[in-house]
Amino acid sequence: KILVPVKRVIDAYVAIRVKADQSGVETANVKMSMNPFCEIAVEEAVRLKEAGTVTEIIAVTAGTAQCQETLRTAMAMGADRGILIQTDEILQPLAIAKLLKAVADKESPQAILMGKQAIDGDHNQTGQMLAALLGWGQATFASKIEFGDGVVTVTREIDGGLETLKLDLPAVITADLRLNEPRYASLPNIMKAKKKPLDTLTPADLGVDITPRYKTLKVTEPAARKAGIMVESVTELVEKLRNEAKVI
Amino acid sequence: MPILVIAEHDNSEIKPATLPTITAARTLDRDVHVLVAGENTQQAASAAAAIHGVTKILHCDNAAYANGLAENLAKLIVTLAPSYSHILAPASFFGKNVMPYAAALLDVQQISDVTAIENEDTFTRPVYAGNAFETLQISGTPKILTIRPTAFDAVRAEGGAASIETVQSAGETGLSHFVNQELTKSMRPELTAADIIISGGRALGSSENFTALIEPIADKLNAAIGASRAAVDAGYVPNDYQVGQTGKIVAPNLYIAVGISGAIQHLAGMKDSKVIVAINKDSEAPIFQIADYGLVGDLFQILPELDKALG
Numbered sequence: 001k002i003l004v005p006v007k008r009v010i011d012a013y014v015a016i017r018v019k020a021d022q023s024g025v026e027t028a029n030v031k032m033s034m035n036p037f038c039e040i041a042v043e044e045a046v047r048l049k050e051a052g053t054v055t056e057i058i059a060v061t062a063g064t065a066q067c068q069e070t071l072r073t074a075m076a077m078g079a080d081r082g083i084l085i086q087t088d089e090i091l092q093p094l095a096i097a098k099l100l101k102a103v104a105d106k107e108s109p110q111a112i113l114m115g116k117q118a119i120d121g122d123h124n125q126t127g128q129m130l131a132a133l134l135g136w137g138q139a140t141f142a143s144k145i146e147f148g149d150g151v152v153t154v155t156r157e158i159d160g161g162l163e164t165l166k167l168d169l170p171a172v173i174t175a176d177l178r179l180n181e182p183r184y185a186s187l188p189n190i191m192k193a194k195k196k197p198l199d200t201l202t203p204a205d206l207g208v209d210i211t212p213r214y215k216t217l218k219v220t221e222p223a224a225r226k227a228g229i230m231v232e233s234v235t236e237l238v239e240k241l242r243n244e245a246k247v248i
Numbered sequence: 249m250p251i252l253v254i255a256e257h258d259n260s261e262i263k264p265a266t267l268p269t270i271t272a273a274r275t276l277d278r279d280v281h282v283l284v285a286g287e288n289t290q291q292a293a294s295a296a297a298a299i300h301g302v303t304k305i306l307h308c309d310n311a312a313y314a315n316g317l318a319e320n321l322a323k324l325i326v327t328l329a330p331s332y333s334h335i336l337a338p339a340s341f342f343g344k345n346v347m348p349y350a351a352a353l354l355d356v357q358q359i360s361d362v363t364a365i366e367n368e369d370t371f372t373r374p375v376y377a378g379n380a381f382e383t384l385q386i387s388g389t390p391k392i393l394t395i396r397p398t399a400f401d402a403v404r405a406e407g408g409a410a411s412i413e414t415v416q417s418a419g420e421t422g423l424s425h426f427v428n429q430e431l432t433k434s435m436r437p438e439l440t441a442a443d444i445i446i447s448g449g450r451a452l453g454s455s456e457n458f459t460a461l462i463e464p465i466a467d468k469l470n471a472a473i474g475a476s477r478a479a480v481d482a483g484y485v486p487n488d489y490q491v492g493q494t495g496k497i498v499a500p501n502l503y504i505a506v507g508i509s510g511a512i513q514h515l516a517g518m519k520d521s522k523v524i525v526a527i528n529k530d531s532e533a534p535i536f537q538i539a540d541y542g543l544v545g546d547l548f549q550i551l552p553e554l555d556k557a558l559g
Contacts, residue, residue, distance in 0.1 A: 012512075013512075015379070016376045016379050018380050025375075094351070094352060094356070119376070120375065122360070122373075122493070123360045124348070125348035128346075128348035128349045129351065129352035130352075131318075132350070132352035132353050138319065138345075138424070139424065140318075140344070141345075143487070153427065157341065157487060158341045159263075159340055159341045159488065160431040161431040161486065162487075163426075163427075163428070163430075164427035164428050165425065165427060166427050167423065167424045168423060176494070177477070177494050178487055213386060213388065214385060216382055216383070217384060217385055218383045219375070219380050219381070219382050219383075222378060222379065222519075225538050228524070228538075229541060230543070230544065231542065232543075234550055235557060237525065237541055237543050238557045240541055241502065245540065245541075247501050248444070248502065248558075
């Protein structure tokens, strides 16, 4: 049994707009999708099920009612059922990790497989925090996962190359981009996903305090780069780099 | 209260990303201590003690920390935490791996990838692949931060005379076990610390073209070699060459992007470079919008010419 947390985020190909009052990023009428790293985690879980290693895949998410769509996407890819922890509050990684711990305590999965980071907050924390709260081992930035008897061997991406770790199960694994290529859900599978069970809970049901720990004071746009120039030839380029920019 | 910086090291040398992290710690005008935990780390501890502006080294030499396993190291950080107002680590793969584990054990919300420190509780960090910056205020102690190394200057690695204090191991958790590492061997400067980077994209077409066209130029400029995700996925170069939101964040003096269109995710990793050069045959490629110098043309002609022009 494997638990796969997923997150609904602004689609990766959308150019985001900062709100004029600096309160955040515009999300109204913006295309939302499953976070790409979460898709990779779902895909890996489904492949493990297809290989007979995993018997049940539970997709879980925390957020507004619309996050149901993200769970349906996960189920269309092959997850067996979904759990929505519904709240309109802003959730920071520690709160999400606590909610996921509460779900893990109820469901007792042998592994939790999730994305290494969400492309909106770019925190890269939730998996590590969840492992710590559960007292489990972790393998982050996974590019290869092999389950054995009571253990999992994970190859992970590190700054200078690759590293392999062996963890006792249960464990938390976070997926990097190179783990796999997620499949597209077919129309029949999207239809079937509508009939799969989806439970809705609240943070209060789970007894978790989700009060934000930090306050966002403002959200601003990055400083714009000044316009560059086009050069006509390699000779001109090298001349500019030597004498104008003085970088070579 | 002093500030603790968790050193990233390979047991003998302190990794370059630790130095800007110490600069970030020093902006708060408090004593800065550095934790060097590992196995056979005498040399790394001495190197850390020589870093300018550090007052004390906490040295923990124990097999539990030999390979930087997050669970063991986080437990050690937790035992040290009560004495510190802030605990910082570089936002490298190392820091990203261990710090959230420690933060959760301490019931603290970590602040990731900090690019500016306004004061002791207010920090700025990029969100949405660097397309927005969030300034936030956090209460509680300790404050756990990871620092974007390219956002702060490196502190001088010499001139300091910190005392070295031995600290007790917090024990093995036994939750994870190191099997092996395969590091990419390179004589070139480290990507995140290089002054000049030349990066190739899918347009290079093959691993052989990377070697034949990019390497000679990198040699002449003493540059590190980077790549787009497309080039990595196509197998032209190993994945630790990848620059971008999901790879490495770099900010060299000169970044030369060859055959890279400039997807949001790639730009997130390099747009703070001082001077950006784009070489691409598509004059509409988004990379030209952020390039200081753009050259439209066929890279198979331009790169050999560039190699020759550099003498």
